Every structure is written in C-alpha cells, then in structure tokens.
Amino acid sequence: xxxxxxxxxxxxxxxxxxxxxxxxxxxxxxxxxxxxxxxxxxxxxxxxxxxxxxxxxxxxxxxxxxxxxxxxxxxxxxxxxxxxxxxxxxxxxxxxxxxxxxxxxxxxxxxxxxxxxxxxxxxxxxxxxxxxxxxxxxxxxxxxxxxxxxxxxxxxxxxxxxxxxxxxxxxxxxxxxxxxxxxxx
Amino acid sequence: xxxxxxxxxxxxxxxxxxxxxxxxxxxxxxxxxxxxxxxxxxxxxxxxxxxxxxxxxxxxxxxxxxxxxxxxxxxxxxxxxxxxxxxxxxxxxxxxxxxxxxxxxxxxxxxxxxxxxxxxxxxxxxxxxxxxxxxxxxxxxxxxxxxxxxxxxxxxxxxxxxxxxxxxxxxxxxxxxxxxxxxxxxxxxxxxxxxxxxxxxxxxxxxxxxxxxxxxxxxxxxxxxxxxxxxxxxxxxxxxxxxxxxxxxxxxxxxxxxxxxxxxxxxxxxxxxxxxxxxxxxxxxxxxxxxxxxxxxxxxxxxxxxxxxxxxxxxxxxxxxxxxxxx
Numbered sequence: 001x002x003x004x005x006x007x008x009x010x011x012x013x014x015x016x017x018x019x020x021x022x023x024x025x026x027x028x029x030x031x032x033x034x035x036x037x038x039x040x041x042x043x044x045x046x047x048x049x050x051x052x053x054x055x056x057x058x059x060x061x062x063x064x065x066x067x068x069x070x071x072x073x074x075x076x077x078x079x080x081x082x083x084x085x086x087x088x089x090x091x092x093x094x095x096x097x098x099x100x101x102x103x104x105x106x107x108x109x110x111x112x113x114x115x116x117x118x119x120x121x122x123x124x125x126x127x128x129x130x131x132x133x134x135x136x137x138x139x140x141x142x143x144x145x146x147x148x149x150x151x152x153x154x155x156x157x158x159x160x161x162x163x164x165x166x167x168x169x170x171x172x173x174x175x176x177x178x179x180x181x182x183x184x185x
Numbered sequence: 186x187x188x189x190x191x192x193x194x195x196x197x198x199x200x201x202x203x204x205x206x207x208x209x210x211x212x213x214x215x216x217x218x219x220x221x222x223x224x225x226x227x228x229x230x231x232x233x234x235x236x237x238x239x240x241x242x243x244x245x246x247x248x249x250x251x252x253x254x255x256x257x258x259x260x261x262x263x264x265x266x267x268x269x270x271x272x273x274x275x276x277x278x279x280x281x282x283x284x285x286x287x288x289x290x291x292x293x294x295x296x297x298x299x300x301x302x303x304x305x306x307x308x309x310x311x312x313x314x315x316x317x318x319x320x321x322x323x324x325x326x327x328x329x330x331x332x333x334x335x336x337x338x339x340x341x342x343x344x345x346x347x348x349x350x351x352x353x354x355x356x357x358x359x360x361x362x363x364x365x366x367x368x369x370x371x372x373x374x375x376x377x378x379x380x381x382x383x384x385x386x387x388x389x390x391x392x393x394x395x396x397x398x399x400x401x402x403x404x405x406x407x408x409x410x411x412x413x414x415x416x417x418x419x420x421x422x423x424x425x426x427x428x429x430x431x432x433x434x435x436x437x438x439x440x441x442x443x444x445x446x447x448x449x450x451x452x453x454x455x456x457x458x459x460x461x462x463x464x465x466x467x468x469x470x471x472x473x474x475x476x477x478x479x480x481x482x483x484x485x486x487x488x489x490x491x492x493x494x495x496x497x498x499x500x501x502x503x504x505x506x507x508x509x510x511x512x
Binding site: 001015017020024032034036038039040041042043044065068069070071072073074088089090091092093094095097098099100105106107111113114125144146166168169 | 186194271
C-alpha cells in the first residue's frame with residue numbers, strides 16, 4: 001500500500017506562484033478560491049533579514065480533524081493517506097473548515113460543497129505527479145510514496161531535518177518541510 | 186516582520202468567517218429549548234404543587250419548546266450550503282463528530298418534547314377538543330406525565346450541553362476548544378429556560394420559584410464565564426490571544442469589548458432585580474403589583490439577552506482565534 005506524502009524544500013522555492021496557477025487551472029478552482037498558497041515571510045532587523053517562502057496546502061493529516069468533524073462521512077481518508085471529500089455526501093455545514101487548523105479548505109460557492117487539495121488524485125491515477133509538483137520550476141515540491149524506501153521523498157526525509165506545520169496540534173501532517181532558509185546563517 | 190500571502194481563501198484569511206448570526210441564533214435557541222425542557226419538567230415534578238395541568242406555565246412552555254427548537258433548526262438549515270443534502274445527516278452516525286451527534290439528539294428530543302407537551306394539556310383545553318386521534322394521544326401522554334417529565338429533564342440537559350460541545354470540539358479554534366464551554370452553554374441554557382418560565386408563568390408562586398432557581402443559575406453562569414476566561418488566559422499563547430478581543434478597546438474588536446461590558450452589567454443587574462423580587466410579598470392570594478411584574482419580567486429579559494450575547498460573542502470571537510506560531 002502506498003503512503004503518499006509531499007516534501008517541500010523551501011530553499012528551492014523562488015515564490016513564482018506557478019504552483020498556485022497550475023493548481024487553479026488543473027482543478028478548475030473557482031475564482032478567489034485556492035487549494036494551495038505561498039507565504040512570504042521576512043524576519044529580522046535591517047540589514048540582517050531572512051526571507052522564507054512557504055508553500056502551503058492540505059496536509060492530508062493522518063489524524064485529520066476535518067475527517068473527525070464531518071457529520072456525514074463526506075470527508076474521509078483513503079488507505080494511501082489522501083484525505084478526500086465525497087461531494088455527494090457533503091451538506092456544506094462548514095464543520096470541516098472550522099476544524100482545520102491549517103485553513104486548507106474552502107466552500108465551492110458555485111456548488112456549495114467543501115473543497116480542498118486532493119494531491120491531484122485524478123493525475124495520480126494516470127501515474128502523473130500533482131500539478132503543483134509538475135510545474136514547480138525550482139523543484140521545491142517533491143511528491144512520492146513514503147512506503148518506498150528508494151523514493152525521493154523518503155530519501156529527502158532521511159537526509160534532512162524536516163518540520164511539519166503546527167506539530168503541537170497533533171494532526172500528523174503528510175506535508176514535510178526541509179531547508180527553511182535558502183542560505184545558512 | 187513582512188508577511189505576504191499569495192493565494193489565500195477569503196473565507197479563512199485573515200480570520201475564519203464561516204459561521205454567522207444564523208449559527209449563533211441556532212445555538213441560542215437550541216440552548217433555550219433545552220433549558221425550557223428541563224425547567225418545564227422541574228415545574229411539573231416539584232413536590233407539594235397542586236395539579237400541574239391547571240398551571241399556565243406548566244403547559245405553555247412545553248408547547249412552545251418544539252417551536253423554539255424548530256425555529257433554531259430553521260436557522261441552521263439556512264446556513265447549510267447544500268440544503269438538498271440535509272438528509273445525509275441521517276444516513277450515518279459519525280461517533281467522533283459532535284454535529285452528527287446533534288442531528289441524532291434532535292431525533293430523540295423532538296418526540297420526547299412533543300409527548301411531554303401533550304401530557305401537560307390542561308383540562309380546560311381538553312374540553313374544547315373533539316374525540317379523535319389527538320385527544321386519545323393526549324390522554325395516553327397524560328398517563329405518563331411524570332416519566333415524560335423526567336425524560337425531558339435529562340434530554341434538555343443533553344441538548345443544552347451539546348450546543349457547547351459542538352464548538353468546543355474544534356481544536357483549531359482555541360477560544361472554543363475549552364471543556365468549560367459546554368458547561369457555560371448548559372448553564373446559560375438552563376438559566377434562559379428558567380427566565381422563560383418566569384415570563385410565561387401566571388402564578389406568583391411559580392414566578393417566585395423560578396426566580397430563586399435562576400439566581401443560582403446566574404451566579405453559576407457568571408462563575409463559569411469567569412473560569413472560561415481565566416482558563417484561556419492561563420493557557421498557552423494561542424488560547425491567551427483568543428480572549429484578547431474581549432479586553433482590547435480598538436475599533437476592530439469594539440463589538441467584543443462591548444459584549445463583555447454588557448454581560449458584566451446585564452447579569453449582575455438581573456440578579457439584583459431578582460433579589461428585589463424576593464423581598465416583596467408573594468403570598469398565593471396576593472395579586473402581583475405592576476412593579477413586581479416589571480422586576481420579574483425585566484430580569485428575565487436581561488437573562489435572555491445575556492444568553493444571546495454569550496452565543497453571539499463566542500461564535501464570532503472563536504473564529505478570530507487560531508493556532509499561532511508558524512511551525
């Protein structure tokens with residue numbers, strides 16, 4: 001069984017936002033909604049400043065609060081680790097949006113159901129990478145199977161110190177971050 | 186610090202704003218319905234009372250309760266984005282989802298509250314009913330009035346506390362994520378239920394009884410409210426930050442500051458009015474004076490106002506709160 005995960009090498013992100021555009025185009029994300037975003041955070045005091053580019057998306061948590069909060073079972077976790085939404089079951093109660101500490105979900109205003117990143121499951125079924133990964137010009141986003149020891153995600157996590165967002169929340173995310181800053185201090 | 190976000194959803198950035206007044210009203214009316222269920226049950230189970238069927242408050246409030254809850258559910262329905270999928274709530278039971286529990290609790294609560302309401306129909310109203318199914322149902326329910334009252338008392342507590350559990354289960358929203366919140370909502374629900382009994386009751390003895398009950402409930406409500414804020418203040422940063430809108434006098438947080446200021450006036454004022462009530466002569470044979478009626482009804486209205494403010498303030502302020510720290 002595959003265990004999908006994403007590793008984001010922040011030192012390779014240039015903040016071009018091509019991932020956002022690719023995601024919107026691939027998934028026909030409605031106007032003013034986004035499944036992924038890129039944060040640009042500058043810290044320090046001039047002239048000693050450091051900038052971090054942090055792409056964010058649904059973390060496909062192993063302990064997903066959105067899945068627990070869903071009253072109809074519309075949100076569910078697949079065996080391969082991807083958190084999905086069954087649109088036919090979604091009542092649009094927005095409990096999952098309130099439950100997500102990463103603010104990764106939105107309401108599709110056109111149809112009413114909750115929506116979010118699916119790791120481009122429709123592309124995975126065709127042995128293609130998620131759109132944001134395929135389009136990333138800096139190769140910052142790496143997607144793969146954690147159960148495969150030879151996969152690039154496994155190698156990157158073995159060779160680098162990794163972080164997850166809001167570790168204290170206990171959600172066990174499947175999106176990992178490495179190399180927070182592009183250069184060593 | 187420079188902080189630029191590209192690609193953020195308007196619903197969640199910079200603050201979550203998914204639930205509005207409709208959910209706040211639902212939570213208020215849900216708590217109120219729970220309180221009315223329990224308090225009407227108390228009215229019918231009190232020792233030493235005369236025939237409950239002849240006491241106005243003992244049948245009007247049970248009759249009102251399903252309507253209050255139905256109106257509350259109507260507001261929740263208005264908030265659903267895919268209304269035609271509402272039946273999906275009843276196609277499954279999700280044990281970890283309080284919203285799923287809620288939908289099933291309502292299934293339990295409605296028949297029980299309607300049966301209880303039927304059991305309290307007074308003789309005067311029975312005389313006007315023709316023979317038929319409803320009359321037969323009422324007669325059957327009246328035979329089980331006391332067990333139905335006991336069941337309503339318990340289900341009222343369940344309904345009121347559920348409205349708090351719904352919010353407190355969201356770990357992502359630190360203001361809501363407190364085990365004290367369900368206790369506060371329970372307390373507030375019971376208090377508003379007692380206030381409704383005071384408003385609806387005709388007899389001074391019943392008004393007096395629920396005035397005494399409500400004094401304790403308001404004291405308890407104020408204590409739990411203070412404990413909620415204290416607990417958040419002494420918790421980690423995100424929880425501490427979550428209560429700051431209530432104590433920050435800026436234009437952005439003005440409604441929250443006003444809400445806590447209003448509560449700190451409304452609830453103690455309700456208690457003072459209730460003590461003034463108690464100091465009057467309430468013997469059975471005396472007619473209530475205008476002043477007494479005014480004090481009783483004004484304090485009850487203040488309690489209802491306080492309950493509504495608590496729901497609105499917490500629903501909105503909870504959506505301002507989120508985990509702080511970037512990693």
